[in-house]
Amino acid sequence: MERVDVTIIGGGPVGLFAAFYAGMRGMSVRIIDSLPELGGQLTALYPEKYVYDMPGFPGVLAKDLASALVQQGTQFGPETVLDVCAEALAQDAEGYTLTGANGRAYPTRTIVISAGAGAFSPTKIGVEREESYVGHGLSYGVKSKADFAGKDVLIIGGGDSAFDWALNLHPVAKKVSLVHRRDQFRAHEETIRDVQTLGVEFKLWKVVKELHGEGHIAGVTLEDTQTKETERVDCDAVVVNIGFKSSLGPIKEWGLNIEKNQIVVDHLCQTNLPGVFAVGDVCTFEGKLKLIATGVGEAVTAVCVAKTIIDPAAKLFPGHSSDMDQFGS
Numbered sequence: 157m158e159r160v161d162v163t164i165i166g167g168g169p170v171g172l173f174a175a176f177y178a179g180m181r182g183m184s185v186r187i188i189d190s191l192p193e194l195g196g197q198l199t200a201l202y203p204e205k206y207v208y209d210m211p212g213f214p215g216v217l218a219k220d221l222a223s224a225l226v227q228q229g230t231q232f233g234p235e236t237v238l239d240v241c242a243e244a245l246a247q248d249a250e251g252y253t254l255t256g257a258n259g260r261a262y263p264t265r266t267i268v269i270s271a272g273a274g275a276f277s278p279t280k281i282g283v284e285r286e287e288s289y290v291g292h293g294l295s296y297g298v299k300s301k302a303d304f305a306g307k308d309v310l311i312i313g314g315g316d317s318a319f320d321w322a323l324n325l326h327p328v329a330k331k332v333s334l335v336h337r338r339d340q341f342r343a344h345e346e347t348i349r350d351v352q353t354l355g356v357e358f359k360l361w362k363v364v365k366e367l368h369g370e371g372h373i374a375g376v377t378l379e380d381t382q383t384k385e386t387e388r389v390d391c392d393a394v395v396v397n398i399g400f401k402s403s404l405g406p407i408k409e410w411g412l413n414i415e416k417n418q419i420v421v422d423h424l425c426q427t428n429l430p431g432v433f434a435v436g437d438v439c440t441f442e443g444k445l446k447l448i449a450t451g452v453g454e455a456v457t458a459v460c461v462a463k464t465i466i467d468p469a470a471k472l473f474p475g476h477s478s479d480m481d482q483f484g485s
């Protein structure tokens with residue numbers, strides 16, 4: 157593979173903005189993400205939720221924000237490596253070589269790690285044949301509300317995501333029921349009230365013990381967590397929202413200074429490894445806020461410092477985009 161100026165590990169909102177900025181500064185860019193799609197948490201965790209704290213957007217759907225960030229972040233043609241986890245890091249004479257889970261080597265001069273909470277995977281219910289139903293009526297989130305149109309949907313969980321999906325799917329689904337192992341919830345009180353007034357059926361003190369259906373979900377067996385009594389409930393779809401496990405995984409082995417699962421950086425977003433930066437949710441420093449608005453600022457700083465490492469004659473300050481030739485100004 158060609159050695160690029162900067163490799164961005166993680167194509168979430170912060171990594172995408174880093175890719176845009178590096179492209180704008182004339183750097184060659186490679187984005188690596190373990191997910192099959194760009195967008196990070198916006199796309200994977202809450203595509204149908206509105207985000208209200210983006211500058212210039214009074215309210216924007218997370219999936220629309222992700223697609224605008226993808227458009228902006230890929231306009232200078234970065235190489236995009238998807239479905240590949242960055243597993244190993246080795247320093248070499250010209251910078252670093254990353255090795256992907258696919259066994260390929262990715263040489264680079266500098267690195268911006270924007271890996272969020274690490275490669276994440278949904279918590280499973282833990283019942284027999286669960287894997288075989290994934291994509292056949294069982295999902296761990298909602299990619300598109302339209303997939304649930306006219307369906308009898310069971311949502312499993314008692315947190316914000318479970319309640320948000322109950323609220324969002326209710327207008328399109330035939331019926332929405334919410335299954336939770338207790339009678340207390342970890343969602344916002346207002347959302348709980350909204351869901352309760354919609355007529356969503358609550359199945360409380362229940363856990364899923366079995367999944368039924370030939371090739372596609374047709375029902376579940378629920379067990380009462382107190383009495384252990386079971387009941388069979390018919391449904392067309394099960395949406396599991398009982399959390400995500402995330403781990404920095406291989407990144408922890410790269411010799412970086414890590415505190416509480418986050419990479420420690422200085423005021424220039426530099427890690428303890430020369431030419432390696434960390435930005436967005438994955439980094440920590442005094443006063444760190446895990447927000448997109450602050451993460452993209454960190455990305456700008458990291459990219460501009462990386463630029464001066466690659467080209468010592470380059471200025472740290474990028475100039476104003478409104479004056480730049482590449483945008484036709």
Ligand SMILES: Cc1cc2nc3c(=O)[nH]c(=O)nc-3n(C[C@H](O)[C@H](O)[C@H](O)COP(=O)(O)OP(=O)(O)OC[C@H]3O[C@@H](n4cnc5c(N)ncnc54)[C@H](O)[C@@H]3O)c2cc1C
Nearest residue numbers: 166168169170189190196197242271272274275436437448
């Ligand atoms: C329900 C919910 C609502 C939210 N609402 C808001 C909001 O309203 N406003 C706001 O500012 N923030 C909000 N956030 C937080 C916001 O989503 C995060 O701050 C933001 O996504 C962080 O962006 P990031 O690019 O740093 O990381 P992420 O979005 O987490 O992206 C990291 C990417 O790195 C990839 N990755 C990780 N490890 C590797 C590896 N080793 N190799 C390759 N790829 C890897 C992951 O697959 C992922 O795609 C919300 C979060 C949640 C869960």
